[in-house]
Amino acid sequence: MSAHTSHADPPPAAPRPEPAGPQRSAPRTRRAFVPGRPAVWLLLGTFLQLLAVGGRWDVPLAAWLFQTFLLRFLRTTRPWAGIPLVIVVLGGAGLFWAWQLAVPFRPLTIVGVLGLGVVSAVPYALDRLLAPRLGRLGRLLLFPSALATLAFLLGTYNLFGTAYGLLAVTQHDNLALLQVISFTGPYAITFLMGAVATAANHLWEHGRTRQDLSWYRVGPAVTVASAVAVVLVGGQAVLAFAPAATAPTVRIAGINPSAAVLDKADRMLGTAPTDLEAVAGLDPAKVRAAADAINQQLLDDTRQAARAGARIVMWSENSARVRSADEPAFLSRAGALAREEGIYLNVAANVYLPEAPYGRDQTVLFGPDGKVLWTYQKHHPIPGLEDYEAGTGPVPVVDTPYGRLSNVICFDADFPDLMHVDADIMLVPGGDWPEMGRIHTRMAGLRAMENGYALVRSDFNGSSQAFDHQGRVLSQQDTTSGDNPPWISDVPTRGTTTVYRVIGDVFAYLCAAVTLAASAFAVRRPRAATPLPQDGNPA
Incomplete structure (x- = not known):
């Protein structure tokens, strides 16, 4: 080695040239929901709705599922295109109910059934238009509360009462589930089904991968599933340990x-x-x-x-x-x-x-x-x-x-x-x-x-x-x-004296209060920063 050789650090290497071609774009923010096919959700919801109208061909499980798919359709579709289609589905389901039960198609019955279909779309419209302005709890409670409130209003003030549209009727063979109505009236069944729909959609929107399965994402589904399980187990216990009266x-x-x-x-x-x-x-x-x-x-x-x-x-x-x-x-x-x-x-x-x-x-x-x-x-x-x-x-x-x-x-x-x-x-x-x-x-x-x-x-x-x-x-x-x-x-x-007979429709009034409070809050609040996913369509 020469005495004149330098021991200083070598100069830094020249930066490597970027590969030819278009520049790499900045990473995009992960979407909460993978784009799907709204028409499929609408068709599934429509088919299942026809099997849950309180008629001769009801399938009890369909009453727990059809709302999930109708909500998925609305949440992935522009509201002013989706809401009219949901109205058509619900009105058609009413006519299908009347047809399969041979209800005479007279002007008042036709107008009444179609009117019920239009009114029945209100909870779906509230979820689509107002839920994006609410926090997680509001998004989860608005739809089931509105659904139960509507069932109560129709059952009390509608000329047809609960003859059409009361979801508890579809569960007539599930006595364990139905025991809860002795405390809350029949509208609790409607609330539970609506809660299943919103919890399922929340999980659908946020729980695609293992990394997504945090409590924030799976908590609502776990909570609702636990509530349904408590109702079922409690009802079975009533049937088993408080059997029919032994009176003469x-x-x-x-x-x-x-x-x-x-x-x-x-x-x-x-x-x-x-x-x-x-x-x-x-x-x-x-x-x-x-x-x-x-x-x-x-x-x-x-x-x-x-x-x-x-x-x-x-x-x-x-x-x-x-x-x-x-x-x-x-x-x-x-x-x-x-x-x-x-x-x-x-x-x-x-x-x-x-x-x-x-x-x-x-x-x-x-x-x-x-x-x-x-x-x-x-x-x-x-x-x-x-x-x-x-x-x-x-x-x-x-x-x-x-x-x-x-x-x-x-x-x-x-x-x-x-x-x-x-x-x-x-x-x-x-x-x-x-x-x-x-x-x-x-x-x-x-x-x-x-x-x-x-x-x-x-x-x-x-x-x-x-x-x-x-x-x-x-x-x-x-x-x-x-x-x-x-x-x-x-x-x-x-x-026997039931809680429902004593307190009346307190549960339904609570649902009405939640619906009004959530709706009023949503109307006054700016749109949430992260809207509900729209399958690529603007919210």
């Missing part, structure tokens, strides 16, 4: 007019006995003779049921037919029969009136002494199908040796608020058609669980069923054949 039972019979007798009355009248306006214009003697043919069969079957041990006998809705002028004599005969057999007899009659509304849908309960204990007139005639004048006043309750008896008529049982009655046994005379009858009786069974009484629905041309206060079916009879012997069921004489 009473034998209750349901009576229907036979198809043969109705056909005979048709021939005598020259028109259907249910055509009230036509009957009003007929010769009174002819009407009286046709009504007597029907009523005599009912009285004979009542005597047969009493001698088979029935202590309470109820007739299905509008079983008897009687002119208003002949009503006193008819009721005298019925009271005498109750006295002779020592039974409680709940007579259900269509009373022909000489002028509009041409009919009165009522029940009259006779005690074992033959005296009248109540006269009840149907509070909720079916809009567009029944022209009866609506009854008023409280639902009747009568103390008997067999517990406190109460009574509503058919469609009345689709209004939960009307059914808050301190009773042990609720009698529900029904009158349906085959497609509707089986479903309608299941709907009425929810009222038994909500209020803690046994419920007996004697249904013409449908399905008669007796439920205990936990929703168990005690007895049933298919009445679509039109020629049924008296249906007899042994029913517990003591009910």
